[in-house]
Amino acid sequence: MQRTLGPDRIARGLSRRKPDGSVPRFRVPAPMQVRLEPQGKQLTISGRRRVGDLVRSLGILAGTVLVIRGDELLTDDAFVDDDDTIELRAVISGGAG
Amino acid sequence: MKCKRCSATATVQLRSHNTAFCKPCFVFFFQRGVERAIARERMFSRDERILVAVSGGKDSLALWDTLVALGYETEGLYLGLGIGAYSSASEQKTRTFAERRGLRLQVVALDEAEAGLGIPSVAAATRRPACSACGTFKRHHFDRAALAGGFAVLATGHNLDDEAARLLGNVLHWQLPYLAKQRPVLEPTHPRFVRKVRPLYRTSELESATYAFLRGIDYVVEECPNSAGATQLIYKDVMNRLENEMPGSKLAFVTDFLSHGLPLFAKAPEIADLGECARCGMPAAGDVCGYCRLVAEVGRRRAQAVAHS
Numbered sequence: 013m014q015r016t017l018g019p020d021r022i023a024r025g026l027s028r029r030k031p032d033g034s035v036p037r038f039r040v041p042a043p044m045q046v047r048l049e050p051q052g053k054q055l056t057i058s059g060r061r062r063v064g065d066l067v068r069s070l071g072i073l074a075g076t077v078l079v080i081r082g083d084e085l086l087t088d089d090a091f092v093d094d095d096d097t098i099e100l101r102a103v104i105s106g107g108a109g
Numbered sequence: 110m111k112c113k114r115c116s117a118t119a120t121v122q123l124r125s126h127n128t129a130f131c132k133p134c135f136v137f138f139f140q141r142g143v144e145r146a147i148a149r150e151r152m153f154s155r156d157e158r159i160l161v162a163v164s165g166g167k168d169s170l171a172l173w174d175t176l177v178a179l180g181y182e183t184e185g186l187y188l189g190l191g192i193g194a195y196s197s198a199s200e201q202k203t204r205t206f207a208e209r210r211g212l213r214l215q216v217v218a219l220d221e222a223e224a225g226l227g228i229p230s231v232a233a234a235t236r237r238p239a240c241s242a243c244g245t246f247k248r249h250h251f252d253r254a255a256l257a258g259g260f261a262v263l264a265t266g267h268n269l270d271d272e273a274a275r276l277l278g279n280v281l282h283w284q285l286p287y288l289a290k291q292r293p294v295l296e297p298t299h300p301r302f303v304r305k306v307r308p309l310y311r312t313s314e315l316e317s318a319t320y321a322f323l324r325g326i327d328y329v330v331e332e333c334p335n336s337a338g339a340t341q342l343i344y345k346d347v348m349n350r351l352e353n354e355m356p357g358s359k360l361a362f363v364t365d366f367l368s369h370g371l372p373l374f375a376k377a378p379e380i381a382d383l384g385e386c387a388r389c390g391m392p393a394a395g396d397v398c399g400y401c402r403l404v405a406e407v408g409r410r411r412a413q414a415v416a417h418s
């Protein structure tokens with residue numbers, strides 16, 4: 013099971029130490045970084061979810077963005093998770109020409 | 110999700126075609142689709158030289174890449190519109206694209222430096238919408254370059270979404286003369302014009318963006334600043350909502366129009382016979398072509414502004 017972490021825990025992240033001064037056994041994952049292009053808007057989202065759900069939850073119509081992770085494209089049924097850096101790149105171009 | 114051709118893990122899902130592909134199979138599917146569109150509409154043959162109008166965006170670069178991959182003889186034409194950072198970024202990306210692939214590229218810059226004929230200056234001087242001035246300039250310079258270079262065909266990157274949005278607009282306002290001309294191949298109406306074709310007319314924006322990404326094409330993702338709020342975007346949004354509920358709607362709208370609707374509109378009144386422009390020699394409906402009239406108007410307005418100040 014995936015544990016949900018509060019913002020406080022995330023903020024303290026890696027620097028968190030146990031009372032005895034030892035480093036905890038689990039690395040606290042950083043939330044997912046989602047960038048919307050070409051708007052250049054940056055979002056931070058926590059927790060594993062399907063690409064289709066992520067896109068829908070942002071009010072974006074299916075098929076109007078490329079979902080990019082590194083050098084790969086993701087389909088709607090793929091999962092994204094904490095520590096991922098995702099770009100949602102609009103495919104619509106406008107104007108009269 | 111699995112690729113429908115080879116069962117590898119899919120990278121691309123195309124709901125409109127009820128299919129999914131891995132990278133190599135999608136590239137194959139895309140190029141074959143363009144080749145079939147060219148053949149179906151008899152756009153051009155491998156003996157003809159094609160001038161490809163490129164803007165640095167995903168569609169025109171994906172088109173150029175595909176035509177080269179399919180073995181056609183092409184040359185690119187980039188028109189510098191003088192629209193600030195957007196134009197510099199798109200010119201640089203277009204140049205890089207052509208250089209990396211060893212392709213011939215012609216760059217025509219609107220004369221902003223000497224004559225102040227960049228799109229923003231022209232729009233401001235004439236109080237016209239930027240896109241209207243831009244359309245006039247593009248048509249003129251594309252026609253002129255195609256004629257000067259002795260090309261048989263001018264190809265542009267208009268995609269299925271562009272065609273569907275334009276069709277929706279034309280139907281909403283029952284623009285009969287425009288409906289009669291909305292087709293992927295326009296035969297020249299004057300000996301100084303060349304055939305104009307839109308090989309991506311059946312290819313969606315999702316497909317051309319996917320293709321550009323998978324082929325490693327570095328295109329301008331930013332939009333022209335004048336495109337915000339353009340009516341075209343509203344039509345595209347309507348079509349995308351339809352497509353979301355009923356996958357395949359866009360393609361059916363455009364292709365059914367071409368097979369069933371277009372023949373009914375083809376009888377709409379013809380535009381007057383074309384002569385030649387007294388100033389530039391390009392085809393014109395009156396004594397002077399639309400482009401030369403616009404340039405003259407810029408000069409007149411500027412002279413008036415100086416006289417008033």
Ligand code: SF4
Binds near residue numbers: 239241335
């Ligand atoms: S949005 Fe308008 S001004 Fe900008 S490139 Fe397109 S037609 Fe020209």
Ligand SMILES: [Zn+2]
Binds near residue numbers: 112130133134135
């Ligand atoms: Zn495959």
Ligand SMILES: [Zn+2]
Binds near residue numbers: 389393402
């Ligand atoms: Zn003229």
